Amino acid sequence: MLLLELDGIKKIYRQGAREVHALRGVDLKVEKGEFTTIFGPSGSGKTTLLNMVGCLDTPTEGKLIFEGRELDLLKGKDLAAIRRKNIGFIFQSYNLIPVLTAYENVEFALRLAEEGKKDSELSERVMEILTAVGLEGLENRKPDQLSGGQNQRVAIARALVKKPGIVLADEPTANLDSKTGEEVLEVMLSMNEKLDTTFIFSTHDPAIMEYAKRRIEIKDGLISGDIRL
Amino acid sequence: MKNKIFLLRLALRNMWRHKKRTLATASVLTIALLVYIGFEAHLASMDSIAYRNLVNFEFGHLQLIDSDYWEDKEQLPLEHLFSVGDDLRERISSLEGIEAYALQLDFQARLNDGIDELPVIGRGINPNSFHKVFSHKEYIVEGEFFNSGENRIVMGKTLADLMNLEIGDFVTLLLRTRENYFDTIEAEISGLIYTPNPTVNDFLVYYPLDRTQSILNAPEMVSHLSLKFSDIKHTEASAANLIESFSEANIKLKVIAWYEQEGISVMEAENMAIQLLLTLFLFIAALGIINSVILSALERMHETGMMKALGMENKEIIWVFVFESAGIAFLGSLAGCLLGGLAVAFLAKYGVDYGKIFGDMGQFGIPLIGPIYANWNPKAFLTVFVFALFVSVFSSIFPAWWAASKDPVDALYGR
């Protein structure tokens, strides 16, 4: 099933008089359940592309079709509503809220997506996902009481708890050592298999790329390779 | 609703990320409220003492004066006296809650002890009714009060000390009669009084009314009639009642209630000052709040970006910052109210005797003697508390909006 389609996406950043062409016309189709990596040299446009897909940034030109619906990319509020319900983010530096526990960080995202649901229902789902990413028993710890890998698991749980259509991860392992990075990828992969959640992640690390079932190479703002394994 | 509670919880946790900053911001509010509440209560006490002194020693609850006399009352104009006939007595006796009334005839005089001469206010009174309306009798410090018809005077102790006078001394009061002829009263000092009302102690000489009337050549005439009720609460209704009946009967008397006396309230003048002080403090507090929101917003730029990525709306992010400021304001204001309450309790118990610190307060226009306490005024607590919260919340909105309206990508990558 087609989840998402990018059609002729261009992104031009203006820095004073200078124009930076971060994306020069990207066409891309993402099927539901894919586990995809985007790789390419630094400055090639990986982050920019993920932000477009995540409805976080708006393209200068081109169309974005999400679940069969063309998005009106001008309405910030509509985009926020889509992110709230349908898109999960995992960041390089976790971006957890330091004053909230692991449990509360996950609960936070779920409350935004599922307004008005009963507390008991929410807590069941939060605990379920925390257990699934291997954090059972650590739910009451705050981010500074958890290791980097554990924090990134909290972030994965936070991204997944609302059962989004797609999870986007920009260099999720860049802050982790290689072993922990691979563990995190294994968690992501198992979630992809268990929940059939679509993942797109970017990375520089060949070992991490190995996990992907589809590899998209990007160079200079254009897709230069797209391999399904 | 549940989400709001979650945001509130987050805001409360955020408050404690920087304990010192939070406490510093809150403490400005604490000081503002403490100072305001303390001053307000203290001045209110000063006011109520000033009014009590006025009521008990000079005015009664209600006074009747000839309307023309009122026009230049400072001159004590003897050409505008009035007489108290049966009709007026009846009108007064029929007032609800009336307890007593006293007649009074004031005149300008110069007190002479043979060497020095000082301007004073002579006050002709009828001791019997006078003691029912006023409290002087309890404040006799030497000698005794005179009876009607006796050629004796009672005067303030301060005035007597100033002129080196003692009980039994004879003094001369130089005055002008109603026809403007010079005349004198030569009388013996029968008693000295020292009241909490400095005007009485410094300027007043009391003399029997009947003798005053005859020397001034104003038989049966008075300048003031002071009424006292069983309860001060009867004043307002009685005043209204008298005003109406006087205007119907075409009686040319002015009715003045104790609370209409001008120039007594210290608060009227000082109120401006404390309002100004409060405004200044709250302005500083508002700057503190704005500063604290901006610093937090800058520190939490990535976090705010993340929240936007998670689909949080601007107004929800604003909520978090505003809740946080409200929490800080609540804390500071609550502490201010508690400390203010302690200050009021302390003042109410021990008071401050400014006379002991600065000397006679009469010279500063504060008509009272003895310590000044504090009056409890729950409304002042509530008002200033709500006001402080409002100011804080209001001043946090703009910086919170600024933080929330940043582009999510810019915020996430700290651009």
Ligand SMILES: Nc1ncnc2c1ncn2[C@@H]1O[C@H](COP(=O)(O)OP(=O)(O)OP(=O)(O)O)[C@@H](O)[C@H]1O
């Ligand atoms: N806000 C911006 N203003 C100006 N130029 C930008 C902005 N964001 C990105 N760029 C430029 O766009 C290009 C693509 O950037 P992007 O961050 O997408 O690359 P990337 O592939 O994620 O690189 P990296 O591997 O270093 O993260 C780069 O040349 C970058 O300098």
Ligand SMILES: [Mg+2]
């Ligand atoms: Mg990048």
